[in-house]
Amino acid sequence: MHTDTDTDTGTGTGTDTAPGYVHGYSRHEAHRLGDQADTLAALLHTGTAYPAGSRVLEVGCGVGAQTVHLVASSPGAHIVATDIAAASLARARARVAADTPGARVEWCHADVFGLPFADASFDHVFVCFVLEHLRAPGRALAGLRRVLRPGGTITVIEGDHGSAFFHPSSRYARAAIDRQIQLQSAAGGDALIGRRLQPLLAEAGYGDVVVRPRTVYADRTRPALVDGFTRNTFIAMVESVRDDALAAGLTNRSDWDRGIADLHRTAGDGGTFHYTFFKGVAVRS
Numbered sequence: 272m273h274t275d276t277d278t279d280t281g282t283g284t285g286t287d288t289a290p291g292y293v294h295g296y297s298r299h300e301a302h303r304l305g306d307q308a309d310t311l312a313a314l315l316h317t318g319t320a321y322p323a324g325s326r327v328l329e330v331g332c333g334v335g336a337q338t339v340h341l342v343a344s345s346p347g348a349h350i351v352a353t354d355i356a357a358a359s360l361a362r363a364r365a366r367v368a369a370d371t372p373g374a375r376v377e378w379c380h381a382d383v384f385g386l387p388f389a390d391a392s393f394d395h396v397f398v399c400f401v402l403e404h405l406r407a408p409g410r411a412l413a414g415l416r417r418v419l420r421p422g423g424t425i426t427v428i429e430g431d432h433g434s435a436f437f438h439p440s441s442r443y444a445r446a447a448i449d450r451q452i453q454l455q456s457a458a459g460g461d462a463l464i465g466r467r468l469q470p471l472l473a474e475a476g477y478g479d480v481v482v483r484p485r486t487v488y489a490d491r492t493r494p495a496l497v498d499g500f501t502r503n504t505f506i507a508m509v510e511s512v513r514d515d516a517l518a519a520g521l522t523n524r525s526d527w528d529r530g531i532a533d534l535h536r537t538a539g540d541g542g543t544f545h546y547t548f549f550k551g552v553a554v555r556s
């Protein structure tokens with residue numbers, strides 16, 4: 272699924288990945304992922320640091336937007352970063368080489384449902400914004416458990432679009448967000464997966480599961496968050512499904528445009544925006 276008119280730069284084709292991956296692989300999306308990761312780095316990565324010499328698997332690294340933060344927090348760890356999209360992986364490699372020359376990252380083109388690694392070959396696993404795009408997130412977690420050594424940890428970060436609320440309130444803005452949720456669901460994913468992290472991890476056989484909410488709240492007193500999160504991460508993500516929402520007959524141009532305009536009002540003077548991510552950490556027992 273293309274999200275804008277930029278050149279497509281590669282696709283993932285795993286059968287268990289939501290077909291027509293809702294965010295697409297455009298240059299615009301690569302920028303959005305970068306904005307998202309950089310703006311939210313402190314919020315999402317705080318508490319995640321791996322010891323020197325440990326082997327860390329990052330699954331679904333995309334264009335490396337989180338990888339650069341993993342490298343910064345755990346400079347001595349040996350990171351193996353994987354993605355199903357070869358072109359994204361190439362971008363990730365270039366990003367990490369530019370940002371952190373000399374970083375110890377190994378790149379691997381792989382589907383999370385068929386990881387080419389031996390049992391118990393990693394000390395830690397890191398997964399960010401990937402489960403929400405999979406038809407079978409529980410099976411992915413079970414496969415990741417196989418490659419973790421006993422006592423190793425998994426860290427999973429996901430959003431939940433049901434946690435978005437804002438001022439001024441608008442049913443058109445709400446409806447635009449709901450169209451994104453519907454399209455992701457129709458493609459086999461779940462944009463509301465954050466609230467399911469604890470049961471998903473427990474059912475996949477992990478122990479000591481701890482899930483904590485990490486909340487973003489932006490108003491004019493936090494201009495970096497208004498720009499980096501409300502505008503460039505969240506609204507940009509909703510805006511990107513416009514053509515698909517219209518093509519699917521889920522909305523019409525006038526309602527959609529009003530919804531997007533109203534979302535932008537939440538990033539203007541007097542506007543506020545709230546969203547919660549969920550970060551789960553669990554142990555391979």
Ligand SMILES: C[S@@+](CC[C@H](N)C(=O)[O-])C[C@H]1O[C@@H](n2cnc3c(N)ncnc32)[C@H](O)[C@@H]1O
Binds near residue numbers: 334
């Ligand atoms: C929203 S992006 C997140 C990228 C990165 N983790 C970040 O936070 O910036 C989701 C990524 O998951 C990858 N992905 C989707 N299905 C996958 C699968 N079955 N195996 C591996 N990666 C997959 C996509 O190619 C995409 O790069």
